[in-house]
Each structure stands twice: as structure tokens, then as C-alpha cells.
Amino acid sequence: MEQDEEIPELVEAPLEAPGTTGDDGDSRVPLTILTGYLGAGKTTLLNYILTENHGRRIAVIMNEFADTADIESRTINVSSDTGLTEEVLELANGCLCCSVKDSGAAAIEKLMRKKGKFDYILLETTGVADPGPIAAMFWQNEELASDIYLDGVVCVIDSVFGARQLEERREGWINEGLRQLACADVVLVNKTDLATPSQLASLDALIAEINPTVPRFSTQMGMVNLDQILGLRAYERFSMIPTAFVSTDAPCDDDHDHDPSHSHPHPSGHLDDVSSCVLALPSLTVDQLSRLDEFIRSLLWDNVLLRADASELTADFEILRCKGLFASDGKPFVLQGVRNIYDINAVQGDDMTVPNGKIAFIGRGLGDGHVLIECLQRYLNIISS
């Protein structure tokens, strides 16, 4: 197999390893979730990362079903048994590969007993996994918060079969590919060597329809500049999202004038009823910021939309992901939401301005997004009349 030829020799890891405190004094270990549909190229990407000279000592968690674990482990040359197993091996390029196989936080807790031996964690999910609950678990886990932080969710999509996978209907629930894309902080459109230009174009349009602000990169065999996928701090600094908002502005047929209160819905109608909508936000006053917080909390926690008079409208929505970047009181703020967990924080330490604030929602049942967008505009009192 072509892939096996590139796998480096494994040697035993040294007993002692240097400390993990980074330049910024943060001793927590970043965790990146690698997701993507069956066969999209997650393990290939993992191999690529493990064999690159990035200077990181990486621990790998394979969140795999037992019956495929053996195949996976052989692909990355880490032997395993079924159940919770652990191997700490040093790859020839100095990268530490510590593989733990388990489905939950228990794997991380066990892994953290080896704290100091690695400074990055990659978690590869199964091809049919919904990364939402996994991301939420690591993002807001109080017990793990002093040890790790969620750096980002990287979604690998097969450029030949990806569109078909996203469009596959599931009666009564949302297909896995859509859930994975909805959660993504970065998308790698992989296997571009096999796709036609028209396949690439239609897949790109679908990706933009579902996750209009996600940065996306074309790859072959998962080869990507690692700075695009690791060390993002996507849930803390939102450092790459401003670029994404600028460079991948959602496709829109209407010819509007970018009025800051202009809503930007993207009708779907297919894709298991999953769609997205984006609202341009002007700079918010302190009061509007607090009203935004109330609105998001009611939407995500109680599934209700707040009307301008604070009365509630029951929403038949399922919000999978929301994110935003906007100014308030002269400072940049970030909204991050995965399912019903969310945070609105001032951006720390980044010297940046927000000329065009935006907020994006991805979910089921949004339709063209106008009900949600209008309620939000009215609640914040930013609707243009």
C-alpha cells in the first residue's frame, strides 16, 4: 500500500520528556478533533500530520468502533488490542504518538496521567460520528479545563463523494456528513486529484450553503499547511474567523448594498432541512450586547425566539452551530456555540477591529432563516425600516 511506505519507523518513547508550558505560559494541551465521513481521508491526514516536522509531540486518540480499530491502528502503525489500550511511541521525526482508544473523557483522563510527554492531542472520530457532542464535551468540561482546551474541529470531505454524502436523506434526523460540516472550524476538501472541476464547484457551493463562514482548503492525501488546521484556538481567540468572514462571504444572489442590518439568509429546502443564515451586525451598544446574550440563551437553551417585547415564540429549530464576530463598545467580541453550549467573549490580546460584524446560525428547520433573523434584528432594535 502506498500509504504504508511512508510510515516512519517507530522507536520507544523516552521516559522523561520536557515540560509543556508554551511561550504564552499556558500549560494546557490543545485538542483538535478530526472528523469527516467514512473514507474521506481522516487517517491519511493524521499520518501526514504525524510525519511532518512540526515540532509538536502529539498524542492521538482514536475514537473508533472496536471492529475497525485494528485496521486503523495498523494504518498508523500503532499496535492495539480491543478496548482501552495505550501505546506511547516516538516516531522517527520526534513526534510522540500516544494512542488511546476509548469513546469518552475517560480516555483523556487516562492520557493526562502522561501529561508532560505530549503537547498536542488529535482526536480522530469515526466516519459516522457526530462531532457536536464530542466538541461540546471538550470545550466546556470543567474537570478537564485545567489540562486541555478545544483548539478546533477539522472536517475532511471527499471531493468526489462529498456532495452526495451531504445530500443523502435520513428520515427524521440529520445525516452525519451535515452534522460534521456544521461543526467544522476548518474544512479540507480532500482527494482533489480525483474530482472534476464541476464536482469541486458544486461541493464548494454546498459547503458554503451549510457553513458559510468556514475556511476551506483543497488537499490531496491530506497535505495542508499545518498552521491552517492546528493551533487555531478557534473557541478562544477566534483568530482565523475574521479572515474567513472576509474571504468566504456567503454566496448570495440578491444585489444588496451591505447595509449592516441586512439579513443574509440562504434557503436550502433539501439537505435534511439543514441550512444556515448570516446576519450583518453593526457595532452593538452594551445594552444590545446583553440583549444578544439573552436572545442566544433563549434560543439555545429554551428553543424560543424572543420578540421585541420579550414575548416568546416557540421555535421548531435545532441549532447545530452558531458563531459570530462583532464590535461592541469599541472592542471585538466573539460568539461561539456548539449545540446548546455557547460563549460570548471579548477578544483578548488581538489587536483587531471589526469593520463588518456578522453572526451565523447553522441548523435544522431554519428554512430561509428570515424568522430567526427578523426576531433577532427586532430584539436588538437594529432593523432598518
Ligand SMILES: Nc1nc2c(ncn2[C@@H]2O[C@H](COP(=O)(O)OP(=O)(O)OP(=O)(O)O)[C@@H](O)[C@H]2O)c(=O)[nH]1
Ligand atoms: N487518490 C487519493 N486517495 C486518497 C486521498 N486521501 C486519502 N486517500 C485514500 O482514501 C482511502 C481512505 O482514506 P482514509 O484516510 O483511510 O480515510 P478515513 O476518513 O480515515 O476513513 P474511515 O476511517 O473509514 O472513516 C485510503 O485508501 C487513502 O489512501 C487523496 O487525496 N487522493
